[in-house]
Amino acid sequence: MALACVAIILGLAHLLTAKPLDCEPLVPETIDNATMTKLLGKWFYIAGASQHPATLKQLELIKNAYYFMYPSNHQDTFLVTEVMRVNDKCVVDNSSYISVIRDNFTMILHGENESSVAQLIKSSFEDTMTLYHIDGTHKGLSISVRAQNMSTEQLEEFKTQVACLGLKEEETFYTTAKDLCPMEEEGNDKKHSVEVVEPSLG
Numbered sequence: 505m506a507l508a509c510v511a512i513i514l515g516l517a518h519l520l521t522a523k524p525l526d527c528e529p530l531v532p533e534t535i536d537n538a539t540m541t542k543l544l545g546k547w548f549y550i551a552g553a554s555q556h557p558a559t560l561k562q563l564e565l566i567k568n569a570y571y572f573m574y575p576s577n578h579q580d581t582f583l584v585t586e587v588m589r590v591n592d593k594c595v596v597d598n599s600s601y602i603s604v605i606r607d608n609f610t611m612i613l614h615g616e617n618e619s620s621v622a623q624l625i626k627s628s629f630e631d632t633m634t635l636y637h638i639d640g641t642h643k644g645l646s647i648s649v650r651a652q653n654m655s656t657e658q659l660e661e662f663k664t665q666v667a668c669l670g671l672k673e674e675e676t677f678y679t680t681a682k683d684l685c686p687m688e689e690e691g692n693d694k695k696h697s698v699e700v701v702e703p704s705l706g
């Protein structure tokens with residue numbers, strides 16, 4: 505009897521001290537022309553979380569990364585140039601593109617070797633790109649921001665979303681702003697850059 509009481513009190517004490525998680529469902533962002541325009545330009549990849557063992561291995565290797573989203577001739581396709589430090593080597597990949605399926609808020613990332621599906625998630629912050637990655641039954645979340653460093657508020661939002669998805673801290677990898685790779689052969693992207701620097705605003 506006494507032991508049961510102690511157990512109940514300890515149990516309650518635990519509940520009272522545990523920090524409540526303020527979970528809100530992830531809401532996909534409507535992808536319209538304005539959203540498409542807002543996504544253009546340079547982004548810094550900051551962190552990624554995944555339940556998929558293979559993806560987790562890849563995330564662990566990425567020390568840092570930034571990328572550029574360019575408009576293409578096709579309305580719902582972005583061209584992407586990624587500059588990554590992977591395994592202490594610099595990798596520039598301009599072979600990827602993203603196709604957008606507006607009906608179901610989906611972005612399909614077509615990489616050189618593989619494709620992945622993600623949904624753009626609403627964020628409280630303008631300069632945040634949160635992607636919810638769907639890979640069979642495995643979930644994942646990644647965040648990119650406009651600045652090299654993420655603010656504490658952006659970090660808190662991301663951490664909460666990760667925890668609410670049921671992803672563990674050890675399934676999350678953060679990049680470091682140190683030793684960003686230079687973008688090679690800028691000349692190759694002249695045509696793209698001009699479009700980004702001077703978007704036609706009608």
Ligand SMILES: *[C@@H]1O[C@H](CO)[C@@H](O)[C@H](O)[C@H]1NC(C)=O
Pocket residue numbers: 537579
């Ligand atoms: C969105 O942009 C495309 C061209 O990029 C245009 O054809 C279409 O009419 C625009 N849609 C709206 C709703 O403005």
Ligand SMILES: *[C@@H]1O[C@H](CO)[C@@H](O)[C@H](O)[C@H]1NC(C)=O
Pocket residue numbers: 598599689692693
């Ligand atoms: C990608 O980079 C290669 C080599 O740097 C270049 O030859 C090619 O034209 C670039 N492709 C695009 C789509 O920018």
Ligand SMILES: *[C@@H]1O[C@H](CO)[C@@H](O)[C@H](O)[C@H]1NC(C)=O
Pocket residue numbers: 605608610621623638
């Ligand atoms: C959205 O539709 C595309 C094409 O039909 C499909 O490949 C993709 O898996 C869908 N996304 C989601 C989240 O259901």
Ligand SMILES: *[C@@H]1O[C@H](CO)[C@@H](O)[C@H](O)[C@H]1NC(C)=O
Pocket residue numbers: 597615616617
């Ligand atoms: C794609 O696969 C090839 C061959 O395995 C590899 O050399 C290349 O680095 C891969 N590309 C990316 C972007 O991972």
Ligand SMILES: *[C@@H]1O[C@H](CO)[C@@H](O)[C@H](O)[C@H]1NC(C)=O
Pocket residue numbers: 652653681
């Ligand atoms: C990013 O944050 C780190 C650690 O707080 C700091 O050392 C670094 O200078 C910051 N970089 C930028 C570009 O703000």
